[in-house]
Amino acid sequence: MTFSERLQEIRTGFERPFWVANITEIFERLSYYGAFASLALYLQEKLNFSTEQTGTLTGLFGGMVWFLAIFGGAAADRLGFRRALSIAYLILAAAYFLIGSIGAAWLASVRNAVPLGLFVGCILILPALGISMVKPCVVGTTARASKENVRSIGYSIYYTMVNVGGALGPYFASWSHRHLGVENVYRIAALSVFAMFFVVIIFFREPRKVGDAPPPSIATVARNFCVVVGNYRLVLPVLLVALLLRIGLMIYPAYSVPWWIWCGLLALVLAGISRFMWFLVLFTGYWVVFWQQYISLPGYIHGYVNSGADVEIILVTDGLTVICLTLAVNYLTRWIPAFQAVILGTVITSCSWIILALRPTIWGAVLSLFVLALGEIIQSPRYYEYISRLAPPGQQGTYMGFAFLPIGIGSLIGGWFGGTLVHHFGEVTHQPARIWWTVTAVGLVTAAALWIYDKVVRTGDAAPAK
Numbered sequence: 001m002t003f004s005e006r007l008q009e010i011r012t013g014f015e016r017p018f019w020v021a022n023i024t025e026i027f028e029r030l031s032y033y034g035a036f037a038s039l040a041l042y043l044q045e046k047l048n049f050s051t052e053q054t055g056t057l058t059g060l061f062g063g064m065v066w067f068l069a070i071f072g073g074a075a076a077d078r079l080g081f082r083r084a085l086s087i088a089y090l091i092l093a094a095a096y097f098l099i100g101s102i103g104a105a106w107l108a109s110v111r112n113a114v115p116l117g118l119f120v121g122c123i124l125i126l127p128a129l130g131i132s133m134v135k136p137c138v139v140g141t142t143a144r145a146s147k148e149n150v151r152s153i154g155y156s157i158y159y160t161m162v163n164v165g166g167a168l169g170p171y172f173a174s175w176s177h178r179h180l181g182v183e184n185v186y187r188i189a190a191l192s193v194f195a196m197f198f199v200v201i202i203f204f205r206e207p208r209k210v211g212d213a214p215p216p217s218i219a220t221v222a223r224n225f226c227v228v229v230g231n232y233r234l235v236l237p238v239l240l241v242a243l244l245l246r247i248g249l250m251i252y253p254a255y256s257v258p259w260w261i262w263c264g265l266l267a268l269v270l271a272g273i274s275r276f277m278w279f280l281v282l283f284t285g286y287w288v289v290f291w292q293q294y295i296s297l298p299g300y301i302h303g304y305v306n307s308g309a310d311v312e313i314i315l316v317t318d319g320l321t322v323i324c325l326t327l328a329v330n331y332l333t334r335w336i337p338a339f340q341a342v343i344l345g346t347v348i349t350s351c352s353w354i355i356l357a358l359r360p361t362i363w364g365a366v367l368s369l370f371v372l373a374l375g376e377i378i379q380s381p382r383y384y385e386y387i388s389r390l391a392p393p394g395q396q397g398t399y400m401g402f403a404f405l406p407i408g409i410g411s412l413i414g415g416w417f418g419g420t421l422v423h424h425f426g427e428v429t430h431q432p433a434r435i436w437w438t439v440t441a442v443g444l445v446t447a448a449a450l451w452i453y454d455k456v457v458r459t460g461d462a463a464p465a466k
Helices: 002-011 015-046 053-069 069-077 083-098 105-113 116-144 148-179 183-203 217-231 231-249 257-271 277-289 297-305 316-332 340-357 363-391 397-401 405-428 433-456
Strands: none
Touching: 015 053, 015 116, 015 148, 015 183, 015 297, 053 116, 053 231, 053 405, 069 083, 069 116, 069 257, 083 116, 083 183, 105 116, 116 340, 116 363, 148 316, 148 363, 183 363, 231 257, 257 277, 277 340, 277 363, 277 397, 277 405, 277 433, 297 363, 297 405, 316 363, 340 363, 340 433, 363 397, 405 433
């Protein structure tokens, strides 16, 4: 096939909802990554949280966004993508405005009535209610509004759009932080997503394909959800207990939970989940490694590299690299099966932090993020392609919601993990380079576990694991 023929396929292979949804995704990601880029510094330097509390709260912000996507995907299947998107952008506008108003006088009475950690934690969870519906809607629209012959390139376009927002977000956060104050980073984010509410209402139409099943009933959505989980009567209560324990430790950081309790809860979850969920749990390790750029890196740079560094601008590296190289790397790696591409990307992303461990400088951080982004480019579009092919008709939203579960769990664990590493190796043993060697080890163990899963459990790229 010639280049012009392939270009014609791309021009005719996508319906209008594909482009509208992916354009709104730029602004949703601009808001999210702008907020995330400034959050660790906002919490530690403006609100005076400790290193460990900052890690936990930052991980909570990222984690709940993706964890709730498993429910947001089911809601999107039921509500329809257009209605779910419009509701989500209204929720996001209000949530980001509240984050920017944490220190405002009009919230003083509430702020002083409850523990500050609980107050801030509750507000940081609010964006998750909106993003949990946006992500499955956009990815599900990409599946429904793309012809089969261009679906793979459709996910590359989607991921490029994500990273346009991912690069612009930290840039605007840097500008707002320096000129308007860190609180206004979140108010600009609120304006960005509020505008997308009107874009969805005016331009977006529900994507449908010939032969699509009608919107599922609530009972059907619940049944689909439970089938994907596995033994939900065991798994869901255990996850709820773990989440409540994590929130309790955030409110009362002086207390601790014995390690054997966490191990017991993990064992119960692993005993009850399906094979598909096993894959998602194993892949969580990738995101523990990836999210350290937002959780540990800002404090590490200010504390051990350069206290005056513009962290938000440094964090542009990841998104900018993905914008420039996603389509090219996707073309060069198109012959690699989807699951093997996920493993390869995990190895590359994990090894990226070795650069910063060996060269603790600003340029060392930039080069680490560049290599991290290469691993991300290789695995992410193929990951979504792999999950989309597992989804039965009418369940794209549910399956795509579960596709985001590793990202959320990785952030929740990564927040605690990163805060602990920075505290131990940075503040206690004064060996900060060991932070990045430990993070790399987690990623390589994850890649090895995925390789074993591929050989022992998985039944094929196009067949779901029951």
